[in-house]
Structure formats: C-alpha cells, structure tokens
Amino acid sequence: MKRYSRTAIFSIFLVSCFVVGRPVVAKDVVPTSQSQMMLSFAPLVKKAVPAVVNIFTKTRVIQTRPSLFDDPFFKRFFGGNFGPQRQRQKIQNSLGSGVLVDGDGVIVTNYHVVNGADEITVALSDRREFDARLIVADERTDLAILKIDVEGERLPYLEFADSDALEIGDLVIAIGNPFGVGQTVTSGIISALDRSAGVANDIQSFIQTDAAINPGNSGGALLTMKGEIAGINSAIFSKSGGSLGIGFAIPANLVKAVLTNGLATGKVVRPWLGATGQEITGDVADGLGLERPGGVLINRVHSFGAAYQAGLRVGDVIVSIDDKEILGPETLTFRVASSMIGETARLGVYRDGERISLEMKLQAAPESPARSIETLTGRHPLSGAVVGNLSPAYALELGLSAFSEGVVVAGTMKGSVAERYGLRQRDILFRVNGQKITNVAQAKEVLESAEGSWQIAIRRNGRTLSFKVSL
Structure with missing residues (x-):
C-alpha cells in the first residue's frame, strides 16, 4: 500500500474542502487575498450590513368612494348632480433600502422610494428607527438624499468605489430589504456596464448585475469585494416582478456627484455640456473617416454652453472625455453629469480628419434670460x-x-x-x-x-x- 507524508495528507484535505465548498479561512478573520475572499463573504458582509438601512414610507391618498348614483342609469334619468362625492383618506405604505454614506446620518436611496411620501422612517440594522427628512430629490438620476438625527452619535457608513475602474466579471454583492422580509445579501458578478435600463431616467449608463435584486432592494448597496459602494441598486428587468438575474445599479461616481452638489447647495446642479449630437453608425463612421463606429457627432452647440466656450463646433465628433471612451450620446451625458462643476474636462475631438484636444471648464446651465414668472x-x-x-x-x-x-x-x-x-x-x-x-x-x-x-x-x-x- 502506498504511503503519504503528513504534508501530502494535509494538502488532500484542503483540496477536498474546496471541492465540497467548505471554507478553510476562519470567518472571523478578514481575508487578505482575492482567493480567500472567494471562500466566504461573511467578513465583508459583517462590515457592510450595519451601513445598509431599511426605509418605510407612508403616503396619504384621497380616494373617491363609488356611489350608487354614479351608475349611468341614474345619471340618465335623474341627472348627475347628487351633491359632493364621498371621499376617504387612505394610507399607502411602501418600502425600500438605503445606504449610510456619512457617520452623521446621511443616507442615499432612490428617488422613487421616497417620492411623494408624507412620512419616511429609517430602520437601522440594530432595529432602531428614526424619522428621516428629505434633503435632496433628483428625479433625473432616480436618487434622493435623506438625513436622520442621531444626536452626535457616529454611525457606520460605506465609502464609494471608483465605478470607472469596475470591469465586467468583477464579483459584487447586493444588500437590501427585498419584499420586506428583512435585510438580505445576494451575490453575483458585474454582467455589463453602460447599460440602458429602460426606466424613466435621463442618465442611461447603469451597471448590470446578476446578483438577485427584488422589489424592496431599491436604494440598497451594490458592493465591491473591498466593501465599497459600486452603485445604488435601482431597477430590475422582470416580467414576473421577481429577479431574473438582470438588475441595474446607478454607478458610484454619479452618486458621488449628486451627493456632493446636493449637500453643498440643497439642490442638484450638474454640469451642462451645451451641445447635442447623434450616435455614429457604421455608415456615418465611414463617411467621416473614422476607424469604427463610436462617439457623438455634434449637430447643435448652444452659445451659452461650456462646449461653445471650449471651441467645439457643429460637425465635430466627441470620442473621449478625460481619456474615457465615448460610445454614444448616453455615455456622453453620463460622463458630463458625473463630473463636478468647476473642474476642467479634456475633450477628445475628431475634426476634419484629425484628432484634437479641447479644454472645457465645466459649468451649470445658465439662467439667462431670468425666468420672470x-x-x-x-x-x-x-x-x-x-x-x-x-x-x-x-x-x-x-x-x-x-x-x-x-x-x-x-x-x-x-x-x-x-x-x-x-x-x-x-x-x-x-x-x-x-x-x-x-x-x-x-x-x-x-x-x-x-x-x-x-x-x-x-x-x-x-x-x-x-x-x-x-x-
């Protein structure tokens, strides 16, 4: 019979643990390598869960109660004026998730989670509940900023990742409160980037993931393996209302821009390019002498905009911003919107067969003339x-x-x-x-x-x- 050394026997034991899926890294030890992290998400979850909150809202709705006299028969023979219609007040409850992004109680969630709510309650992971007030609501990005009063206590919070550094195939986890069952963790990968989610959102550049996201997850965190916010879960693609493995998150860089502008001014004021254009197809690319389709062919430039001041002209093709490739109009809108007012952006432009660079000072859209309501x-x-x-x-x-x-x-x-x-x-x-x-x-x-x-x-x-x- 063949004999094995103690070292060989121990190696076989480790391999068998991997095969049956048993982690060999103690759960109370923070992983130090990517391979160790793949064995268990527990250390990451323990760090992140206290910073993810559940959000409950109440909205008062006035309903008109149906009356017998609304029947067409009575209206035909007796007329329709039977006095005021009966009304009653109904309370509509909804739920969602949010993420603490500051130790003082600042929370980021989705606009659609709190839109129209009369009361907003935030429940922490330790089951404490706080009344929240809405600081900023931005329908265009489906983001909202809430604040709870924690009376000087410092709460756990999460940092933002650089969403531009994310790659397709990266591991991620989603934390939220699906269907109101309680805080839930799901795992997956980044399935795609720069996706259009088919929702009413002006910024069509979402992170797509196959981590299970269900109703109630909205506003929760999509996290990297470093425990940083990759994005804010916002929407799902589903015919049944449940998860089909296609979920969408708002990229962290856009969330940071909305948060920074919102906290500074109390409203969202984002940079404005001051130019519009069209997607470049294969035929258009051939006509312009481009190597391949991509970029935005500019067809209008506003004389009050940053692009005009930077020297952009009708007929130019924007192919990059700060060396980041522009695939089409949606990418261009996202890149500008996720930048900060006052910064300088470098436009890569294709003009008359040559590649040139333009320096553009990012600024808000001007209110000129004054609205004079x-x-x-x-x-x-x-x-x-x-x-x-x-x-x-x-x-x-x-x-x-x-x-x-x-x-x-x-x-x-x-x-x-x-x-x-x-x-x-x-x-x-x-x-x-x-x-x-x-x-x-x-x-x-x-x-x-x-x-x-x-x-x-x-x-x-x-x-x-x-x-x-x-x-």
Missing part, C-alpha cells in the same frame, strides 16, 4: 396663464430641451380663459399672429395689441399646435 391678464385667449422666460437652466428644470426658445407655461389659474382653451404646464408659446415670441414682455405686448383676433402657436411634447381665436 408672472400671470398674464387682459382680454385675450391666454389670460390667466402663468408664464416665464425659457433659459437653459429653467428648461432643464422642467424636463424640456435646453435649446427650447419662447415663453413657457408654468400653470394656469383655475377657471381662467387660458385653462378653458386647454393650455397645459410646459406648453411653449413661440408665435402669435405671425410674430416669433422670445420673452414674456414681448408676449404681453403682442397679445394685448391684437384687435380681437389671435393666431397662436405652441409646442407640446415635440409637436406644434396652433389655433385661432376671435373675440
């Missing part, structure tokens, strides 16, 4: 409309193109002439009686000087609508 009065079809001057900053705030021109409708007075003619919030008045409208003062003058007849043109959701009114 006021209510129109007088004997004309827009009487009662609340309007303002459009600027790049105001247009972006309203979710409109920063290149929009004219006078925007901020609202209408109840029962006003403008309301009866169907004017809506975000309508853009751009022409009256053949004259181009550029500001509120001009709009008032043209409307009031008309002699009983108005031909009005507005833009609504990208469409042009016109109507004629005679009084």
